[in-house]
Amino acid sequence: MTLPDMLQIDDLLAAYRSGDFRPSDLIREITGRIEAYQQKDPAVWISLFSTDHLLARAEELDGLSSTDLPLYGIPFAVKDNIDVVGLQTTAGCPAFAFEPSESAEVVKRLEAAGAIVIGKTNLDQFATGLVGMRSPYGQPSCVFDPACVSGGSSSGSAVSVAAGLVSFSLGTDTAGSGRVPAMFNNIVGLKPSRGVLSTYGLIPACESLDCISIFTGCVADALRVEKIAAAPDSRAPYSRSMTPHRLPLDSFRFGILPESERFFDGDAGNAALYENSIQTLMHLGGTPVEIDFAPLKEAAQLLYSGPFVVERLTALGDFYPQHKADMDPTVAGIIAGAERYTAADVFKAIYRQHGLQQIAERMWTQFDVMLMPTAPRIVTKQEVIAEPVAANSMLGTYTNFVNILDMSACAVPAGFGKDGHPFGVTFVAPAFADHDVSLLADRFHQAVGENTGAARSEPPRPVPPAEAMSPGSVRLAVVGAHLKGLPLHWQLEQEHAVLRETTRTAHDYRLFALANSVPPKPGLVREPGFVGAGLEIEIYELDSAGFGRFVASVPQPMSIGRITLEDGREVSSFLCAESVARSGTDITATGGWRAYLAGKD
Template sequence: MVDDASWERALHGLAGELGMPVDGGVESGALAYARELHAAIDDLPDEAGDAPDPAGARSDDEYNAFLAVYDEPRTTESSGTLDGVSIAIKDNIAVRGLTMTCGSTDLSYVPSFDATVVERLLDEGARVVGKANMDAFAFGPAGEWSEFGRVHNPVAPGRVPGGTSSGSGVAAAAGLVDAALGTDTGGSVRVPAACCGLVGVKPSHHLVSRYGVVGNMPSTDTVGPLAPDVETATRVLDAIAGPDPRDPASVRPDAGPIAHSLGAFDSIRVGVVESTFDLVDDPVADAMAGVADALRGTEGITVTPVPVEIPETVEYAYSLMYGAEYAWLVEQSFATRGDGPRADPEWLRAFASPPFNTHVAERVLPGALVDRLTDGRSYAAARREAADFTDHLTEQFEHVDVLLTSTLRTLPPEYGAIQSAEDGLKYSLCKPFSLTGLPAVSVPAATVEGLPVGAQVIAPMFEDGRALQCARAIERVTEGGDA
């Protein structure tokens, strides 16, 4: 029971933070209605389901790709567009009965429900194998920060598998599953795809429901597939995309299945972001030049340079927004306030006191501190910078259909090479494009010194099919060959 003095102190403290006056009339009226609201909401039934007994067991695969797995893959339908397709689910996505850890050894939560994306996979006949390992609380980006141990890259031993969806990428690359789901906030699907020689899709923001997904940065969070080829990745994306009343922000243009458009283009105008060649290592730049040349020789495809510049301030904007938004989520027990996915009482209890490690703290605190000390002004400035960059890209789409860059700035690094947030910014080319909300696909483009190189294709908002069309064209003309 909260006493009267506590209510009054809380009201005056809140009013002071918000710069709102509290005279006698406001005080008495606000306190009376606040108590009425509290009593009414507190009497609502708790919708949280009973926690089920954990299903399955801890995996012992040689790559440490999986955490909890079912004794037998879970399936609910015997037909559908994904009939028989085996899929791994990143461990920050709720799967009923399988323990969720978010890559932290101190978190053990067994959801009583499936995330919307899992429901949709099962409805299409997919076979859910289990939960994939990940960098703790989706803070990467190398794939080295799971508290359950290092995840091993099956196609490039000794090199990082990429993060934060490291287990998802490795499970698909090693053939343990046909496809996997990851989450991509600033590259966490595209980076492991590039490191493991896979296709990785970051959908348009809001194309896929985030209900049942542990948030990271709500303004850019997405859920997307990793798969060995564009066709499989597209089928998985089709299955999970679309509006969901439990995530009111989710939408889908009425354009039909994306898979139908893969081979349906008459022409694609590809804009090569040549300014990024100065941001990447020479082997990656040479490989991307080879991709552009191969596309130039393909009927129906034109390739031209575009004057896109990536200001350094865009990457700083990402870091500030990331820290600020994550701090807000923590303060709210990972409930997204406003127009975002629903948070059930069960969810709020599970994430009331997350067990963060020092790596998470190092990533979050700088941006969160600046946001707090500037009373949100720096966050507003960062959002404006992101909007300006989005406008810059949108202008280019008046002349080209897609933009082309590399996914990473380097070949997959050796273990231990990525230690800080600054290292992470120098490692990939994903974060600036994440801020725009535009769809982006990483597709294998070449092999250099036995290591995979990924090409990144960016398309206009909700033109995910066009990005995948271009990715399919790259897949055909390069066949992942040596550069």
């Protein structure tokens, strides 16, 4: 089998499940790709695991079932300010390098799901920059033009995905570092809500604002990775549980820049592509609403032209005064600016931040999402050398405000200019709208029809759509005795329920065979932090009256609540009181109730 140019997750999983490919075959292929790409651009990676190490990891997976792990044999890269055991963490500064004693929490969760870390990628030193030019390990190039920057600070992470070297990569995003490189390399950049992915094991830039971000070739892959990586973590001070914020996806209002605020730094082609993006979203059911950009612009200036830079100095502790001569001069100069601020200045900035957040909250009553250019335009390396701070500031025009105002965002490709350079847009929404804003971004991406990555040879795999429901109907997932052909299925038949699909839960659910239950049935419970393969379920549609009658008949210890599916959707489902469920037998490893019953025969 020949691997596709872009290593999208479902394509690799399908190859594994068909027997056409094994993880060890994949490692041999991509190590060859990496070696070849290094001849073209040697600055993508700071460190790589040896081929022997990677083959040993892959051969462990060869002996396992490809259906047991949701990221079985999927290769990924990690920005080198995130800890990975076995590789130094440098944060782009050799004098800072150290050997971590454990991997970052997100890395551990992804590896537990079957993914394979390939290596650590280059970055703007200490994640300070949007250009990808502030590293002693070299300056990665845009995959389309070696004269142009790759974008930063997550430079190598974006290139590793766009060049087809890994399926996904981890970056970080404080002011746009998970979005600007996505635009410049024609890929997807998901910036989760702050705190949804643990930052334990991340060298902070601004710890109160930092996010670990995800680069992929399609939105479906980004959502899958986020689901597996996300979990509350008491060791990360800003960790939060995701309480999904729902968006209207069929008829929605989207905020756009008024003509007077559309700044593209002279790039008329990108201005036209932004207007085309607005038209595309209107065709998808959206109504444009002009944004008052002034408070967003003020928030952006507060981040980079105010005392929040003190947080960057705080993150470095004693390292900065002792090693500033060892740092990139531009980075050192930015951090030196923190020394002029007082504690009073910092508190005043925090007060203004919260005031701007309240203004932003009121803005969401006017529209559901924002459609922003990801950046005004790409810049050349020579431009950055000539004006390192000015070029960087321009790139953050439409990204800097997002984290400081506690928003979620998903950046996707939006076409190419006549010069062959990519353009992108970012969908911005309130915190915890990660899933729905990504669905909308994916719908736009599919409508634009722009393939991702350097080769532009494969279309992005769409997020599996939820089948349209009849008015007044409800979707119900069943996990046990109500499955088709089992003893309680008649209760669904009497309400004329229609089977819509067979799918799986998200990966953090467990299933228990209940003791002394007649007829035999299981109990489903969610366990945050657990990473399994998901559990097989059936989803039925029934009218609201029938659903009400059905719910009224559900006996204790069962209840009806909301569960998350493997593709991120939520539906109503049977749940069980946790204390009762755990008194039974854990049958999660079987993959579902039907498989468990078959194994007993």
